[in-house]
Amino acid sequence: MKQTEGTTRASARSGRSTAIGLGVLALGVSGLVHLSGLDLGSGASGPVAMIEATRMASAAAYPAVPGLPLAERIGVGEKPSAPQQAQARPDVIPFVFCDMPGWTARPPVAPFRHVNLSFDADPRAELTVAAYEDRGGLEANVNRWRGQVGAAPLSSDQIAALPVVQVLGNGEATLVEAYGPFQGMRGGRIEEGGVLGAIVSNERFTLFAKFTGPEAVLTAERDRFIEFLGSLRPGQAPSRGSSASPSAGDAESILTWTTPDGWSDEAPTSRFRERTFRRGGVEISLSLARGAVKPNVNRWAGELQMQPLDDDAVAALPTLPSMGTDAVIFEGVGPYKGMRDSSARADQRMLAAIVTIPDAGGTIATLKAVGPSAEVGASRADFAALLSSLGVRGR
Amino acid sequence: MAKKPTTLLGRIYATLGSYWLAVALLVNLFLLTWLGTLEQVDKGIHRVQEEYFESWWVLAKAGPVRMWLPGGYITMGLFTMNLLIGGLVRIRKTRRTAGVIVAHIGIALMMVGGLIEHATSKYGRVLLFEGQSDDQFEEYAGWELVIWDASERTGVTEYLIPEEDFDDLEGDDQRRFERDELPFDLVLSRFFHNCQPRRAVGSGIPTAPVVEDYFLEALPREIEEERDFRGLYVAAVTEGGAEVVETFLWGRRPIPWTVEAGGRDWAVALRRKVHSMPFSLRLEKFTKDDHPGMTMARSFSSDVTKIFPDGTEEAVHIRMNEPLRDGGLVVYQASYGPPEGQSGEPYSVLAVSRNPSDRMPWIAVSVIALGLALAMFDRLFEFIKRERGKRDRAASSGSGKTKVADAVREEAVA
Known part of the structure; x- marks a missing residue:
């Protein structure tokens, strides 16, 4: 009997120790699972849950455009126009820019590549715009570009002395220009190549505009590239069907004017152009841009197949008063081939004015009348009246 | 011989630490690996990993036959317990078993490393x-819904809802997500593992709510998980209780939907986890x-x-x-x-x-190697000792026989 009681007690002790052992084991395993943060379940359940996780990101994940229609948000619907193709990628900041005849907009091929243009006459020439949240450093990027054509790196002082161009409406971009054997990104080495680029930072991103290709194309299209940079505008909410800017009469235009009698007053067809006035075969365009007098005058001269003007010739151009300062007047006759024209039109006259708007950060206004020589000649008075009526909104 | 347990708990304890359970679990692990590998052809590695190893049970496919098998969680959980009880607790602690115990510790470390990797990597x-x-990287397969103040450009606070919190929302199921800092709640519904937007006009009867002429259409899951694009319907309810018109988010185009609430614009996007x-x-x-x-x-x-x-x-x-x-x-x-x-x-x-445990396999394998070396050398020394003993005994018995022979020879001479 004693022996039986002893066996029972031993058995009970064994059971207790087993239970304790299993309990400790279970606690250990559950503690390990808890400490490791292992979630073997399916996440939140029930009709209400808390948003528990947060993260501090160095920059916004994607540009947010309030009111963006769903079709544009998910990238379906109407086929985008060329400038809008830059918005085709989810991570693209919208950009619009002036018309680029002779260039074809292609869908961006990489993240942060917002604009991707190729030159029709020589596809080796590419013009791209990329914007990164990170600044990366001007010096490193300038020398990286120079390195791509075998050019020696520049010192900080040399980089600081590089020319600047106007871009994004109010930014001064460092202009990088170097020529040499250019190694294409995927093979395609160009022996006489080059890189022409601009880098500018603002509070949102650093923008890299880069024009690469054969040296001959770069030099021929250099002014167009500068003009492109001046017209580039970021961060605008995409419009539904057009990249057109608001009309000049809208609050967004900084200009005011008085339309001469007998002239139409048409909404702009690109963000680069503020207004178009027409009468008969004459078209007067009013534009805002960045840049100096000489490049614009010589661009116009080129459109009339004229030789470029030197400094003395530019300095000798007549002026007319406009916006409280002097507007430089250029007039020429010849076969005209504008950026939108596929071929030159014979016997055309151009009457153009360029005025640097005072206290506007280097912004220039251009007024350009083009048409049959006689008609434009007869429109001088109206042109002068329109030019003198120009003003800055709010001043 | 070990005493047979008499209580239920004791029997469970003994069973958990038994050899046959270890063998059964190893067989199950083999089946999971084998059948999972075969099914990977149709389902892709990510989905098979989810179904076979990151699960409690799996309906495994063995040719035309389908069978329920314990999934990775049960198998590895029991295996760990078996290892701890049988290989560390119940095992006799003697000099001879020291190497085996060390090897078991190494395997346990491997299991812990796997657990940490699974939970945190x-x-x-x-x-x-x-x-x-x-300064960030994007996951290959995981998704999340992210909310941030649309006016912030740098130093952005993101509020995150991981996919696991809404991937069970099918059909009319919906879940409301709240956060004190946000002036609105989000109501999520109709989760799609892989989908595409489709225009309602000309598509017959839409299979999901139509928003601005489009709805999300489910697509079969791709073999490569990276090719799947999630979709989700979402509505914002502002503090006043007014519900913003419902919309949907599509992971392939994570351009944010914006919600105006509390005097600010808030961005909401569905993206891969970052x-x-x-x-x-x-x-x-x-x-x-x-x-x-x-x-x-x-x-x-x-x-x-x-x-x-x-x-x-x-x-x-x-x-x-x-x-x-x-x-x-x-x-x-x-x-x-x-x-x-x-x-x-x-x-x-x-x-x-x-992966905080990326060095754990090295450590575990080193410990296992040490344990096996200990066990092997223990056996080796024992063998050498035994052989030496045999030789000595043979030598001593051999010299005894010589003495007897000499004595016999001496007697014969006498």
Whole structure:
């Protein structure tokens, strides 16, 4: 009997120790699972849950455009126009820019590549715009570009002395220009190549505009590239069907004017152009841009197949008063081939004015009348009246 | 001989630590691995991993036969208990079993490492163009809904809802998500594992609510998980109780939907999960060496600059099999672009893994090797000792026989 009681007690002790052992084991395993943060379940359940996780990101994940229609948000619907193709990628900041005849907009091929243009006459020439949240450093990027054509790196002082161009409406971009054997990104080495680029930072991103290709194309299209940079505008909410800017009469235009009698007053067809006035075969365009007098005058001269003007010739151009300062007047006759024209039109006259708007950060206004020589000649008075009526909104 | 347990708990305890359970679990593990590998052809590695190993039970497919098997959680959980009870607790602790115990500790470390990896590791990638830098990486397969103040450009606070919190919302199921800092609640519904938007006009009867003429249409899951794009219907309820018109988010285009609430615009997007790195990586130069006369890469590498928050920089060269290890991250050279034959700027794809236990296999294998060496040498020394003893005994018995023979010989001579 004693022996039986002893066996029972031993058995009970064994059971207790087993239970304790299993309990400790279970606690250990559950503690390990808890400490490791292992979630073997399916996440939140029930009709209400808390948003528990947060993260501090160095920059916004994607540009947010309030009111963006769903079709544009998910990238379906109407086929985008060329400038809008830059918005085709989810991570693209919208950009619009002036018309680029002779260039074809292609869908961006990489993240942060917002604009991707190729030159029709020589596809080796590419013009791209990329914007990164990170600044990366001007010096490193300038020398990286120079390195791509075998050019020696520049010192900080040399980089600081590089020319600047106007871009994004109010930014001064460092202009990088170097020529040499250019190694294409995927093979395609160009022996006489080059890189022409601009880098500018603002509070949102650093923008890299880069024009690469054969040296001959770069030099021929250099002014167009500068003009492109001046017209580039970021961060605008995409419009539904057009990249057109608001009309000049809208609050967004900084200009005011008085339309001469007998002239139409048409909404702009690109963000680069503020207004178009027409009468008969004459078209007067009013534009805002960045840049100096000489490049614009010589661009116009080129459109009339004229030789470029030197400094003395530019300095000798007549002026007319406009916006409280002097507007430089250029007039020429010849076969005209504008950026939108596929071929030159014979016997055309151009009457153009360029005025640097005072206290506007280097912004220039251009007024350009083009048409049959006689008609434009007869429109001088109206042109002068329109030019003198120009003003800055709010001043 | 061990005493047979008499209580129920005792029997369970003994069973958990038994050899036959270990054998059964190993057989099940073999079946999971084998059948899972076969099913991977149709379902892809990610989904099979989810169904076979990150599950309690799995309806496994063995040719035409389907059978329920314990999934990875049950198998590995029981296996760990079996190892702890049978291999560490109940095993006799003697000098002879010391090596086996050490080896079992090594296996246990391997299991712990696996658990930590499963629970905390993150894998993803960062894609960099030359001159570009980034301080975060994106997961291959996981998704999340992210909310932030649309006016913030830098130093953005993101509120995150992981996919696991809404991937069960099918049909009319919905779940409301709240956060004190947000002036609105989000009501999520109709989760799609893979989907595409479709125009309602001309599509027959829409299978989901139509928003601005479009609805989300379910697509079959792709074999490669990376090709799936999630979709989700979402509505915002502002503090006043007014419900914003419902919309949907599509992961392929994570351009945010904006909600106006509390006097501000809030951005809401569905994207692949993103994780911060303790430093930024800036790609200085990507180098690709081709085989002679071909465009096939022989090797490729990235010269990157590691930029810490305090502004200090460090140049690092990352190449295949020579990753960057820092801050708990391992950054490998994984891929590059653009694809052969396509023009564009070169970019480098770096695979990033955050696995706190990435050294655990080395440690565990070392411990196991030590245990096996201990056990082997113990047996070896025992064998040598036994053989020496046999020789000695043989030698001593041999000398005794000689003495007897000598005595017999002496007697005969006498």
